[in-house]
Amino acid sequence: MKTNKKLSLLLITAFILFTILGALSHEAGHYLEAKSFGYEARISYASTHWDDKETREYINSVFLKHRDEILAKQKFTGSDTFYPIFKIYWRNNFYINVWGPLQTIFTGTMGFIFLLVYRKSFFASSQLLLNQWLLIFISLFWLRQPINFIILIFSYLINGTLSCKMDEAKIAEYVRLPQVSIIAITALIGITIISFVIFKFIPLPQRKTFIISGLIGGVVGFILWMYILGPIVLP
Numbered sequence: 001m002k003t004n005k006k007l008s009l010l011l012i013t014a015f016i017l018f019t020i021l022g023a024l025s026h027e028a029g030h031y032l033e034a035k036s037f038g039y040e041a042r043i044s045y046a047s048t049h050w051d052d053k054e055t056r057e058y059i060n061s062v063f064l065k066h067r068d069e070i071l072a073k074q075k076f077t078g079s080d081t082f083y084p085i086f087k088i089y090w091r092n093n094f095y096i097n098v099w100g101p102l103q104t105i106f107t108g109t110m111g112f113i114f115l116l117v118y119r120k121s122f123f124a125s126s127q128l129l130l131n132q133w134l135l136i137f138i139s140l141f142w143l144r145q146p147i148n149f150i151i152l153i154f155s156y157l158i159n160g161t162l163s164c165k166m167d168e169a170k171i172a173e174y175v176r177l178p179q180v181s182i183i184a185i186t187a188l189i190g191i192t193i194i195s196f197v198i199f200k201f202i203p204l205p206q207r208k209t210f211i212i213s214g215l216i217g218g219v220v221g222f223i224l225w226m227y228i229l230g231p232i233v234l235p
Contacts, residue, residue: 004205004206004209007206007209007213008209008212008213011133011209011210011213011214011217012213012216012217012220013217014133014137014217015137015213015214015216015217015218015220015221016217016220016221016224017221018137018140018221019217019218019221019222019225020221020224020225020229020230022104022141022143022144023045023046023225023226023230024043025103025104025107025141026100026101026103026104026144027043027044027046027047027048027100028043028103029099029100029101029102029103029104030043030048030050030096030097030099030100031043031048031050032099033095033096033098033099034048034050034096037052037092037095037096038052039051039052039092039096040052040053043234044234044235045225045226045229045230045231045233045234045235046226046230048096048100050096052089052092055085055089056089058085059082059085059086059089062078062082066078066079066082070082070086090174094171094174097167097170097171097174098167098171100167101144101145101167101168101171101186104141104142104144104145105141105142105145105186107138107141108138108139108140108141108142108143108144108190108193109142110138111135111136111137111138111139111140111141112139112142112193112197114135114138114139115135115136115139115197115201118132118135119200119201122200122201125203126203126205127203127205127206128202128203128206136197136201136202139193139194139197140194140197142189142190142193142194143190143194143218144190145183145186145187145189145190146187146188146190146191146194148166148168148183148187149180149183149184149187152166152169152180152183162179162180164179166183168182168183168186169182169183198210198211
């Protein structure tokens with residue numbers, strides 16, 4: 001199978017744009033949830049920063065005075081006020097962490113559902129149209145999960161420790177699950193969906209071009225946003 005140079009150029013460009021769009025929409029999930037709780041929030045190129053300064057400073061000051069009692073979940077002077085505030089603060093931060101991955105997964109799932117709805121038009125096509133490619137790329141939001149899992153494994157092999165910075169690792173810690181559990185499960189789901197999309201919805205004459213263009217565009221888009229453009233546009 002030969003690659004289509006014109007299609008390849010268009011797909012590489014699309015992968016670059018959707019890599020950037022995926023990163024921004026993921027952070028927007030964190031940002032919007034933080035703002036819904038009234039927190040100060042700001043989107044950076046690769047992360048979202050949020051804070052409730054007054055509550056944070058109150059919790060820190062009480063924790064310094066009553067660390068042992070709090071860890072043991074015991075009562076102390078002012079505990080009737082502290083524990084409800086801490087519970088709400090903990091819950092809010094949990095939801096903020098969840099909404100980044102949830103937004104990405106929801107978008108990819110909606111794209112995949114629409115692919116299934118319009119599957120007959122895909123199965124009858126030997127060359128996909130623009131609106132069909134759009135649904136393909138929306139479903140590819142699921143790529144974040146297996147890619148992050150691969151990054152996590154490589155990080156572990158290089159550094160000997162698992163990163164706690166990934167959203168899924170934080171969420172797992174919140175709900176007391178093994179650190180890699182959520183990212184591993186969602187990565188498996190993501191691989192299944194993406195494989196199905198590639199081998200069922202992309203016509204054979206365009207499949208090789210798509211895969212090669214995806215590898216090139218995805219890597220270029222990641223480097224461009226994470227190391228060149230992103231730090232300038234959204235430091």
